[in-house]
Amino acid sequence: MASLGPSIEQLIEAFRCLPGVGPKSAQRMTFHLLERNRAGGERxxxxxxxALNKVQHCQRCRILSETELCSRCDDEQRRQDQLCIVEMPSDVLAIEQATHYRGQFFVLTGHLSPLDGIGPEALGIPQLIELFDQKTIQEVILATNPTVEGEATAHYISQLAHAREIKVTQLAHGIPLGGELEYVDSGTLSHAFSGRESI
Amino acid sequence: MASLGPSIEQLIEAFRCLPGVGPKSAQRMTFHLLERNRAGGERxxxxxxxALNKVQHCQRCRILSETELCSRCDDEQRRQDQLCIVEMPSDVLAIEQATHYRGQFFVLTGHLSPLDGIGPEALGIPQLIELFDQKTIQEVILATNPTVEGEATAHYISQLAHAREIKVTQLAHGIPLGGELEYVDSGTLSHAFSGRESI
Known part of the structure; x- marks a missing residue:
């Protein structure tokens, strides 16, 4: 087969760094931009x-931010006594969109995973301990993912908070709204059953 | 909701120019690159x-190319007497991967669509007529998409070729291999039935 030329092939290869983009989508994106939307490609x-140049992490909560402190950490209107701990920046957006929570956040950017060499340092735990030691936080809300690694990370952080006599809460586990009981996985169902609430 | 900062929001917006990328995927791509793969983002x-700078269209077949003539048009080993006409550059790759065809190609970059202001000029038909008039082409193979617009475009081009006494062929229509008859659309089935072949 005749080649497409190095710069087209390089672009197809480069698009593959995006999540969920395989060789076919990368080719489609390349042809689309070069053939139909060069202005979009330039933008x-x-x-x-x-963004790669300007965006760093907030010094306090580690979310992506263009400024040293992100707009949340810089906002004195927000409650200072609650700290919600999440794995990823997108979790911050999801929680703010779904709830009325307007306290502080802390983004771990991952979970503990010793096999991949991801320990407390990589998740900013030393920074988190500094925050705990400032004594302004009354409640730590753990909102890591409900996976084995996420739960282990939450457990580790809860011990750090308990040692400093800070109240720790965790998002409720149970049956998601709007589904059918039949299709809920057995782990969730058994958890929801044993944690049943009186109404 | 606190904002993400202008350069992150701009990047999310910019990713939406890619085909099949909505607001959620664009956000995911942005966070992925900024959080986990900055090197990939720079590449x-x-x-x-x-690519936007270097890639233009081949002067002869209109496929994307870095050079004035693409590697196909520049290759004297290829048959000069057959010309396969397709709508998009990706069709060229698909045909070369699936078949042994090693003749010339011509890429329309679309189909006739008067309502969108896409007429013969936009599809390079004047250029195509020049090619026809060089008298080297013995067979025109129409491989436009099997849609109403694609068929109309093919019909239009076939008339131009017939007027110059060039043989015109079209990809065979019928039942695709590997499917079940029950799920073939009725238009295809009726076409395949009336075009049945003796074996």
């Missing part, structure tokens, strides 16, 4: 360079 | 700028 290249 | 930005 994308510029936005990428700009 | 993508560079590859995009480079």
């Amino acid at each position: 994308l290249a510029e936005a990428l360079s700009l | 993508l930005a560079e590859a995009l700028s480079l």
Whole structure:
């Protein structure tokens, strides 16, 4: 087969770094931009360079931010005594969109995973301990993912908070709304059953 | 909700120019690159700028190419007497991967669509007529998409070729291999039935 030329092939290869993009989608994206939307492609290249250049992590909560403190940490209107701990920046957005929570956040950017060499340091735990030691936080809300690694990370952090006599809560586990009981996995169902509430 | 900062939001917006990428995927791509794969993001930005800068259309067949003539048109080993006409560059790759065809190609980059203002000029028909008039082409193979617009475009081109006494063929229509008859659409089935072949 005749080749497409190095810069087209390089672009197809480069698109594959995006999550969920395989060889076919990467080719489709490349042809789409070069054939039909060059202006969009230029905007994308510029936005990428700009963001990679400017966006760092907030010094306090570790979310992505262009400024040293993100707009949340810089906002004195927010409650200072609650701290919600999540794995990823997108979890912050999801919680803010779904709830009325307007306290502080802390983004671990992952979970403990010793086999991959991800220990407390990589998750910013030393920074978190500093926050705990400032004594302003009255409640730590653990909102890590309900996976084995997420639960282990939550357990580890809860011990750190308990040692400093900070109240620790965790998102409720149970049956998700709107589904059918038949299709709920057995782990969730047994958890929900043993944790049944009087009404 | 607190904002993410202008350059993150710009990047999310810019990713939406890609085909099949909605607001959620765009956010996921943005967080993924900024959080986990900055090197990949830089490679993508560079590859995009480079390709947008270098890649033009081949002067002869209109496929995307970095050089004035693409590697296919520049290859004298290929048959010069057959010309396969397709709508998109990806169709060229698909045909080369699936068949032994090693003749010439011509990429329309779309189909006739008067309502969208896409007429013969936009599809390079004047260029195609020049090719026809060079008298080297003995057979035109129409491989436009089997849609109403694709068929109309094929019909239009077949008339141009017939007027110059060039043989015109079209990809065979019928039942695709590997499916079940029950799920073949009725248009295809009726076409396949009336075009039945003796074996």
